[in-house]
Structures are given as C-alpha cells and as structure tokens.
Amino acid sequence: MSRERPELAVWMVGALGDIATTVVTGAGAISRGLATERGLVTALPEFQGLDLAPLDRIVTGGHDVRDASPVECARLLAREAQLFPESFVEATREDLEAHGKRIRPGVAFGCGTVVSSLEGGAARARRAAGPRAALAVLRADLRAFREETGVERLVLVHIASTEPKPPELEELATEEGARSLVERGDARVPASVLYALAACDERVPYVNFTPCLGSAAPGLQEAFLRAGVCHMGRDGKTGETLLRSALAPLFLSRNLSVLSWAGFNILGNRDGQVLEEPRANAAKTTGKERVLTSILGDNLGSALTRIDYVPSIGDWKTAWDHVHFEGFLGMRGTLQLTWRAADSSLAAPLVLDLVRLADLASRRGKKGLLPGLACFFKDPTGVEEHALSRQFDSLLSFARELR
Numbered sequence: 001m002s003r004e005r006p007e008l009a010v011w012m013v014g015a016l017g018d019i020a021t022t023v024v025t026g027a028g029a030i031s032r033g034l035a036t037e038r039g040l041v042t043a044l045p046e047f048q049g050l051d052l053a054p055l056d057r058i059v060t061g062g063h064d065v066r067d068a069s070p071v072e073c074a075r076l077l078a079r080e081a082q083l084f085p086e087s088f089v090e091a092t093r094e095d096l097e098a099h100g101k102r103i104r105p106g107v108a109f110g111c112g113t114v115v116s117s118l119e120g121g122a123a124r125a126r127r128a129a130g131p132r133a134a135l136a137v138l139r140a141d142l143r144a145f146r147e148e149t150g151v152e153r154l155v156l157v158h159i160a161s162t163e164p165k166p167p168e169l170e171e172l173a174t175e176e177g178a179r180s181l182v183e184r185g186d187a188r189v190p191a192s193v194l195y196a197l198a199a200c201d202e203r204v205p206y207v208n209f210t211p212c213l214g215s216a217a218p219g220l221q222e223a224f225l226r227a228g229v230c231h232m233g234r235d236g237k238t239g240e241t242l243l244r245s246a247l248a249p250l251f252l253s254r255n256l257s258v259l260s261w262a263g264f265n266i267l268g269n270r271d272g273q274v275l276e277e278p279r280a281n282a283a284k285t286t287g288k289e290r291v292l293t294s295i296l297g298d299n300l301g302s303a304l305t306r307i308d309y310v311p312s313i314g315d316w317k318t319a320w321d322h323v324h325f326e327g328f329l330g331m332r333g334t335l336q337l338t339w340r341a342a343d344s345s346l347a348a349p350l351v352l353d354l355v356r357l358a359d360l361a362s363r364r365g366k367k368g369l370l371p372g373l374a375c376f377f378k379d380p381t382g383v384e385e386h387a388l389s390r391q392f393d394s395l396l397s398f399a400r401e402l403r
Ligand SMILES: NC(=O)c1ccc[n+]([C@@H]2O[C@H](COP(=O)([O-])OP(=O)(O)OC[C@H]3O[C@@H](n4cnc5c(N)ncnc54)[C@H](O)[C@@H]3O)[C@@H](O)[C@H]2O)c1
Pocket: 013, 014, 015, 016, 017, 018, 019, 020, 063, 064, 065, 066, 106, 107, 108, 109, 111, 115, 118, 159, 160, 161, 162, 163, 191, 192, 209, 210, 211, 235, 236, 237, 238, 239, 269, 270, 271, 343, 344, 346, 347
C-alpha cells in the first residue's frame, strides 16, 4: 500500500501478528491486481456505490510488543502456513516495509505470561512507566501517525493477542471511574482498555476484533458516546461460531430440541499458544458459547466448547461440532460437521470491511456503538441478536443508512 494519495490510515494493535500481516499483504496484493476481493463482505453487490475507502488508498501502522520484521512475518505465513503465494511478499514488500517503519512499542498490562515472554525491551520500558504514562504515549503515537501520513481519517483496530479475563473492576462501570483507575496508575487496567481510551481521546473510530475487554465496559461506552466517537466489538466471528450462528436457528425453526452441542477446536499458531493460558481460553470460549445459549435459550440442553493448541497445524484451525437433537416422537439425531480453514485468511478481509465501514460511519456522524456491524462479531457489544441471517439484514440496513 504505497499510497500516493492515502485516504484512510489504519492503526493496528497487534501490528506484527498473523492477521495484521495478512491485512497488509492482502490489501497490497489486491491493489496490484494480483488477487481478487473474494472474502470481503464490502465487495458484495449490496455495498457497491458506498463511499468506502478504496483498498489502494489505505496506509497502515500500529503497536506491537514484539520486535520483528513484517516482511519476515509475511514470508513465514507464505512458506509455512501457505496462506498466499510467496511471490506476494516480494510484490508487497514496499507496503510491508512502510508498515514496519510505522510500528511503535505497545504496552502489555494484564496480557498474561505468553505475551510477557514475547515483549521486547522498548515495550517493557513503556509498561514499567505505568498505565497513566502509557495512555499518554499511545495517544502521542496516534497523533504522530496522523502527522506522518498526512491523513486526517484514522481507524484503530485491536487485533492483539487475547488477554486473560480481567478481574472485575467496578470502577469501569463509569467513565469517571475508568479514568480514575488510569490516573492513579492501577496496573490491573488491561492494555486493551488503554488502547480504547487512547482512540477515544484522539477521536479515532475503534474496532475490537478480539475477546479482550477494549471498549465494552459501560464506562468506556460512556466515554465514546460523550466524545462523539464510534466503536464496536468484540471478537471476530470467522469460523466455528459463524457456523453456529447460521445453524442454531435451523433447530428452532423446525421445533427440534438440541440436547447437547459440543465443539472441539484445535489450532497451532501464536493465537493458539496464547489460548493455552486457562484465563485467556475462558475469555474465548465464553463468547463462542454465548451464541448458542442466546439463540437456543431453553431449547439447549448442554453446551461444551474446547480450544486446544496443536503446534503442527499452524494457522489451519480445525473445528468439529457434534449436535445431538431430538424431534418427533422422541427421535434422536445428530449433526456432525468439520470446518478447516486458515484463520488469518478468514479474519483479514473482515478487518478490512470493519475499518472501511467504521470510517464511513464516522464520516456520517455516527457516535457510540455501531450495532449494525454485529454480524462480524461473536459477542457484539450491546446486541442480543446472534442469528447470522438477521444480523446480516441489519448490516444491509446499516449500509443503506450510510448511503
Ligand atoms: N484469526 C481469527 O480468525 C480470529 C478470529 C477472532 C478473533 N481473533 C483474535 O485476533 C487476535 C489476533 O490474532 P492473530 O492470529 O493475528 O494472533 P497473533 O498472535 O499472530 O498476533 C497477535 C499480535 O499481538 C501482539 N500483542 C500481544 N499483546 C499486545 C499488546 N498488549 N499490545 C500490542 N501488541 C500486542 C503480539 O506480539 C502479536 O504480534 C487474537 O486475539 C485472536 O484471538 C482471531
């Protein structure tokens, strides 16, 4: 994305991760005519004619706690995970290098032991200065990004490692409480909340693609609304949960009762390694299960969701779901399904969709939560509707509003 006249600057928290790397390589490859827009929801006919930022007018940068080269990250994804041809890395080298030059050290409060073990020296120093200083420096990075790129329109997307479920902090119930936690340097405030506050305070639309708390606490929602900034999260719906939200309504509409729904996921990338930590794992499985309990209600006997780390399969997440159901005269049947796909290739186009839509929503004066984007998330903040087709209808009406 060597953009001569960039329109939109995208700040990725987790800028060296697999999703971020696939976003930069993917947008660069599409811009050069090497790949199509397959996989992007905003490339569907229903979104044509919307004033969305073209992919070749997007520039990127971001925060990460590791030190690495985006070109090397992309090469690994091409060679080892085989997410795209290796020739794409050379073709988009300019974009990957420009992205690398705009990566600043992130902060890792409450991110768990795996992330701490990845932290580079500069990130560690920022953490040592405490949350209050961290918020100031994150905000300064966003301002510098705006200045360096000369682009007025920014969106921040959180795609960093999943944080362990944070402790209950009642202060996060109000904006005043949340700010007092940061002011007094309480290191229990998770990093994702600091990034969300930085976006809010710099008037940057914010998207949380992870299960991390981010902008979801009531105090943060209040802050975004008061600042007149739009935001939405959490946790991208890309694989097994996408299937669940499409299939669970089927049982309801045929009056079949679901006796049990069990799902087993294995993955081998860094995300999988981070999810080995029990509290990070719990943060992820909670959202996956909420989709079922919310759609099926009393019509669900029991649910089980597991995620395990199997290094050899890398990014190629595999999920098996076993649904045991009961129908007419007590007939008991099963539905079993297998899903295998490269996680980052599912996620990256949705990240591009979300930043384009959040940017347009912001230009159309939207403030606070963006419920119209619920179909992109496992646990959409402020939205009770989980059935995919109804969520998609609401995305289409949102797109009509943005026209
Ligand atoms: N791939 C999918 O389909 C999918 C779907 C939904 C949600 N997610 C979530 O998206 C996130 C990213 O996934 P990924 O596969 O790219 O993971 P990844 O491990 O490849 O990348 C995460 C990056 O975040 C960095 N990081 C960790 N803590 C940070 C912090 N506090 N500040 C700045 N950087 C930090 C890490 O160093 C790493 O480079 C994960 O939380 C994952 O659960 C992924």
